[in-house]
Amino acid sequence: MRLEAITWDRLVDLLAERLLDLKSADGSPWPRIAFDGAPAGRPGDLAERVSEALRIRGRPSLVVGTQGFLRPASLRLEYGHQDVEAYYSGWFDTSALWREVFEPLEPGGDGRVLPDLWDPATDRATRSSYVRLPPGGMLLLHGPLLLKHWFPFDLTVHVLLSPGALRRRTPEADHWTLPAFERYEDETDPARTADVLVRADDPRHPAWSG
Numbered sequence: 001m002r003l004e005a006i007t008w009d010r011l012v013d014l015l016a017e018r019l020l021d022l023k024s025a026d027g028s029p030w031p032r033i034a035f036d037g038a039p040a041g042r043p044g045d046l047a048e049r050v051s052e053a054l055r056i057r058g059r060p061s062l063v064v065g066t067q068g069f070l071r072p073a074s075l076r077l078e079y080g081h082q083d084v085e086a087y088y089s090g091w092f093d094t095s096a097l098w099r100e101v102f103e104p105l106e107p108g109g110d111g112r113v114l115p116d117l118w119d120p121a122t123d124r125a126t127r128s129s130y131v132r133l134p135p136g137g138m139l140l141l142h143g144p145l146l147l148k149h150w151f152p153f154d155l156t157v158h159v160l161l162s163p164g165a166l167r168r169r170t171p172e173a174d175h176w177t178l179p180a181f182e183r184y185e186d187e188t189d190p191a192r193t194a195d196v197l198v199r200a201d202d203p204r205h206p207a208w209s210g
Contacts (some may be wrong), residue, residue: 001191003199003207011198011208012046015157016053019138024154029135030105032152035142036190037159037182040169041200046159046164047142054138056190062133064101066143068116069093073123088183093117094149097141104150105139113139145180148188158194 006014022031032132033052037043044065051061052112069092070076076091077083100114112130119126133139145154184190191197197209 001197001209003209004204005207008049008206009047011206012049012053015196016057019050019054019155020057020059021142022138022155026152028105028109029107030109030111030133030137030139031154032102032105032139032141034146034151034153034156034194035140035159036144036146036156036173036194037142038144038161038166038170038177039174040166041159041161042203043157043159044142045200046157046198047140049107051140060134060137061140062113062115062131062137063140063142064113064115066092066141066146068118068119068126069100070118070120072118073120082210084176084179084183087177088180091144092145097149097151101139101141105133106152111135126163126184135198145184145188146192147190148184155196156190156194157188157196157198160191160197160199162201169203 019031019033024031035043035047047063051063054061071091071093076086079086096117100117104110104112111133113133114128114130116126116128147158167175168177171179199207
């Protein structure tokens with residue numbers, strides 16, 4: 001795939017402009033966008049910046065991170081703190097994401113989204129209030145391994161890091177997660193399946209697929 005060098009500011013502006021014309025495939029009044037990538041690629045930062053660019057353009061959006069939908073420690077760490085299979089398949093509460101984030105944004109939904117459910121620091125429910133996303137507002141969901149869950153995204157953005165860059169930019173304490181991302185590349189091939197690819201090996205000089 002051909003990638004073009006771009007600045008982050010320009011990338012954010014072009015993504016925001018593209019989203020302004022985005023329509024939901026299922027007729028929902030709330031387009032749903034994925035910002036997928038390993039934590040080292042900081043897809044959440046990109047989602048936040050695009051949200052701000054949309055706000056300036058008069059379009060509301062809600063940024064939600066899958067980190068707020070981790071399963072309780074007793075479940076995700078059942079097989080140890082560094083179990084790759086558990087990280088790949090069982091750390092994130094996908095049922096809660098469907099129930100609290102996606103179902104309210106289906107056609108006929110009420111638009112009331114729970115922005116987070118679980119605090120990993122305290123290992124307790126966050127007790128956050130629901131947020132009502134007005135019709136035309138956009139969900140910007142960010143996190144790792146998003147494209148393997150069949151979530152009903154209307155546009156997907158994948159922040160790609162080469163294996164070397166991923167290793168360099170991942171804290172050593174989290175290197176045990178790297179095989180999960182290798183498996184994700186093999187099984188899901190997000191670089192080819194995403195609608196927009198952003199390569200961020202050098203965080204100062206991104207490139208994208210346009």
